[in-house]
Amino acid sequence: MLPLFHNLLLQLDSASGILRITLNRPSKLNALNAATIEEIRQAMQYALDAQAVRGILLTGSGDKAFVAGADIAELAELNEIVGRRMAEKGQEVFCLIEESSKPVIAAVNGFALGGGCELAMACHLRVASENARFGQPEANLGLIPGYGGTQRLAQLIGKGKALELLMTTDQVKADEALRLGLVNHVVPAAELLPFCEQLLGKILSKAPLAIGMIIDCVNAAYDQERHGYQTEANLFGRCCGSADFREGTQAFLEKRPAAFTGE
Template sequence: MTTYNNLKLNLQEGILTITISRVAKLNALNIETVEEIQTAMQEAYDNDEVKGIIFTGEGDKAFAAGADIGEISQLNEVIGRRFAERGQDIFAMIEESTKPVIAAVNGFALGGGCELAMACHIRVASHNARFGQPEVNLGLIPGYGGTQRLTQLVGKGKAMELMMTGDMITADDALRLGLANHVTTPGMLMEKCLEIMRKITSKAPLAVGMIVDCVNAWYDKEEHGYQTEANSFSRCCGSDDFVEGINAFFQKRKPQFKGN
């Protein structure tokens, strides 16, 4: 079993729980953590004992509160494209998993954290969960598939509003919009996820996997959308507005965007 710096893995009764463990950083998804998620998913695929996977965040404040801003601030147009395409590929592993994947959203799911939750097949949120794609505040766009998956889940108009404003929404709003499947108390979050997972894993594994394949096949015609997202993320990384957004974040002031 691989040793992880930022994840904790626990396999019980065929259900693998992957916990993002960067509490001091609100479980922010730095590059190392995203790479570790890929490794953990590959191990889950290869392990016949694993029947289903649950993602959650350590602590009670955050599932995953976005990307690591320190790393993001170092991106340029070339590196930004690689950054987006790499994240898209890893999150696609989750979405395309023929073993069921549930997100137990126990707090903030922002930016890359929201994108991770959306890549999972089912999202269960605690009452204190908050969802959002706030990248526009840094002069960026979602780069790990968020422009595509949020639109698929909540519809074009609402997805555009959420991404253009960068607003956060509550768990109840996420449930109403279709972003969350269930909302429960923090104390019952994992139990609800386990209840759903046990029900799914009691069904025929081949049929469950084929349901994933068939549902995802509908979106194949949208594959160009992910490339457009990577291209646009790259362009944003080379913009003056991105530099201004990052500087404003670290200087704790309102950014003055110019549109270039």
């Protein structure tokens, strides 16, 4: 049975293994608060632990917003100590998404501002509807992004443009986000979820062990405590000792589809 949450809706397609996590605070444009961050952590932990889940699709309810930012009323009550702890908790949860061995795609169905943009950037891939908007407006409130936005935005679009968007707080439309490399694809709103499911299905047709290791290797390139090339070599070696590798190479030689098991 899927876990139940107050601010999230979970749907599992048992045939494909795709778990859809929908942020469900439509009256607040799915804005993030502390309770929602904790529910995202619990939902991701469930997804990682559940054998039936092979990939994750993250989206927002309604047609206006993926996540339109943080709950400003909650932010207004912060002090330095509580603010730092909140940022550390958000970073921990978003790193859980980024480091997931199961692929995570953000289906950005509208505004992705502040924490919403940070949440989308923590996912492995981002697909935007044509009405999507991205931005980090924190400086308007005397703040900076706290959930990894200063780091991931620069990784995705480059230091100079990231600094410009962070300091001006300008919003970016979907087509510009695609040009900058902030998103992977832009599609009409009606096609967003079917496109994401098709893309995720294509990824899930590959060897699960290899997909998880690809995610780990790419992440290692941005981790100052790890050596990306050595991580790649280590995990390449592990692939060579796996059942999926033996199956994949044998299937190629026998000219048949591979039946991967993730082992």
